[in-house]
Amino acid sequence: MSATRLRRPGVSPPAPIRKERTVRGPTRARGTRVRAARAAAVAISLVLVTAGCGGGSGEAAPTGDGRSSSATAAVDDGTTLTMWTRAGTEALSRAYVDAYNATHRNQVRLTGYPNEEYPAKLASAAGARALPDLFAADVVFAPQYAAEGLWQDLTDRLATTGLADRLAPGHVRAGTWEGRGYAVPHVIDLSVMFYDRKLFTRAGLDPDKPPVSLGEFAEAARAVGRLGGGVHGTYFGGNCGGCVEFTFWPSVWASGGTVLAPDGRSSTIASRQMADVFSLYRALYQEGVAAPASKDEAGPTWLAALKGGKVGIAPGPSAWLDLIEKAGVDVGVAAIPGLDGGESTFVGGDAVGIGATSAHAAQAWDFVAWTLSDAAQVEVVAKGKGVPVRTDLAVNAYSSADPRLVTINTIAAKGQTPYARNFNASFNDPQSPWLRAVRGALFGDAPAALAEGDAAITASLRQQ
Known part of the structure; x- marks a missing residue:
């Protein structure tokens, strides 16, 4: 008999492991009920x-x-x-x-x-x-x-x-953990901005000059949206906490904002940068520039929307480049910009x-x-x-x-990987306080929703 343990000395009992949502690659779909995960x-x-x-x-x-x-x-x-x-x-x-x-x-x-x-x-x-x-x-x-x-x-x-x-x-x-390494990198997936070069050309935009600010992104989306015929300017996962963190947070980082304290135990989402990013996407949805399905997109059909050749420009996982291209879309790749410039990525x-x-x-x-x-x-x-x-x-x-691969590899050096022990329960779980904040910020009052979510997320991050 050996005293092999999974729990290491000095480590408190684990926080509940809940179901995972998909974000990267064709990766983040709606999580199922958390009851079974809690039992496990x-x-x-x-x-x-x-x-x-x-x-x-x-x-x-x-x-x-x-x-x-x-x-x-x-x-x-x-x-x-x-x-x-x-x-x-x-x-x-x-x-x-x-x-x-x-x-x-x-x-x-x-x-x-x-x-x-x-x-x-x-x-x-x-x-x-x-x-x-x-x-x-x-x-x-x-x-x-x-x-x-x-x-x-x-x-x-x-x-x-x-x-x-x-x-x-x-x-x-x-x-x-505690100065010891237990895992190494296996897959790198970055959030990037995909755009349909053919739709850009039809809309009078230069396909060789993608947007370099979130404001330019919004204007490009509006221009493509005016084409009509089932074409929409942009698309996002409005009912998917993981999708939103993966694609919106880089704009916050590029604008000088933060999302988490360095130790991963406090939320900092109630910032001007975060509120402004949500306000911009909310405006695109209210104007009809974002596809109507964006509101309830929980992840499963996110890739299909970008592969359909009917979306002008939208953020998504770099791992989708080959899949979108194989679907026949002449796809360009750019960095996700900040509100007034700069660029960043979620290194997932x-x-x-x-x-x-x-x-x-x-x-x-x-x-x-x-x-x-x-x-x-x-x-x-x-x-x-x-x-x-x-x-x-x-x-x-x-x-x-x-x-495009040069662009992706260059962006990688400008990105961040959030660090928090209770990340899943706080952000990706279908019952997470982050998803509640996302819904309120996208389809309600962004500053109020983010302030309420900030406190709830911090409490979740600190649970033992």
């Missing part, structure tokens, strides 16, 4: 304080702090590894796995789960001490999973690669780590380390029009061949 969270809370039996394999079981006695080994010996991910980012995880399996003795078996079911699935597996060998998760949930001990400690292993200071810093921070995506109950840490690390290699980042990620997780590979043969 009860199971994880129980197991986090209970010692369990170690695995019976030849690999050393993880210790109480999540570190394996094999420390930094990477082993490729033909072991079959299990890996889980959310459906929204499964495509890139699948590309990693296929390339790894084709060149290694170890074989990774990947399973993707619907975004809205995934957090509860992880909680249930933790409660049963049956986490997969590897699992990826939305980067904004990484602080919670790291704090709760769902991943093994990768600090010493990562140090052997010499890559720690060349990885996406926001993702690295998200996977760090996934982090990946080794499951706390895995008996194959050395083999799992072999896969994780390989995903950070030049070969994986250039020939798998960049070749597929993705953003490398390594900052030193942002410029590569594939990105240089497509000016």
Whole structure:
């Protein structure tokens, strides 16, 4: 018997894990009822304080702090590894796995789960001490999973690669808890501004000169909206907290505003910048420039709207570039601007780590380390029009061949990744105070809704 624990010493019991909403990639759809997720969270809370039996394999079981006695080994010996991910980012995880399996003795078996079911699935597996060998998760949930001990400690292993200071810093921070690293960047997804070059031309706009301020964005949307014939100037996810944070917050940041305190325990949404951003989008909706479906868009049909060739300009996930282009849209890419200029992006995506109950840490690390290699980042990620997780590979043969990818990679350095342990409950959950604030700010009184939401979000962020 080993005293393997998921809860680390000194860490308070976890906040309830609720259902995840989709934002990035085709990633953020409406979450289902939170009751099942709360029940699963009860199971994880129980197991986090209970010692369990170690695995019976030849690999050393993880210790109480999540570190394996094999420390930094990477082993490729033909072991079959299990890996889980959310459906929204499964495509890139699948590309990693296929390339790894084709060149290694170890074989990774990947399973993707619907975004809205995934957090509860992880909680249930933790409660049963049956986490997969590897699992990826939305980067904004990484602080919670790291704090709760769902991943093994990768600090010493990562140090052997010499890559720690060349990885996406926001993702690295998200996977760090109390000075130790538990996850590394896996998928980078940025919020960008997409625009239909053909509709721009028809509206008398220069498709080679996208808007550089939110005011110019609004005027471009109005110009395209005047074309009529079912064409709308813009589109947004008005009933999706995750969609709005992913696409509106960059304008706040680019305008000098903030959303969270640095420690992730206080909201700062009741700002002039946030109110002005919401007021601009509210005006576009009231004028009929934004498609009517924007009001109730909860995520599932967001991508379809941008692929239809009937929307002039709208913010969305960079991972959609290839999907929109394959739908026949001549799509341009620009940075999301601030109210009067500047630019920023929400650096989202996934982090990946080794499951706390895995008996194959050395083999799992072999896969994780390989995903950070030049070969994986250039020939798998960049070749597929993705953003490398390594900052030193942002410029590569594939990105240089497509000016839009150059734009995306350049924007990445100007973005932010929010950090908060209770991010899901506070912002992405269907019952979150953020979504209530969003609805009020978009379709009511923005300053009042944001002031009320600010206090409620802060209270949620501080729940233990």
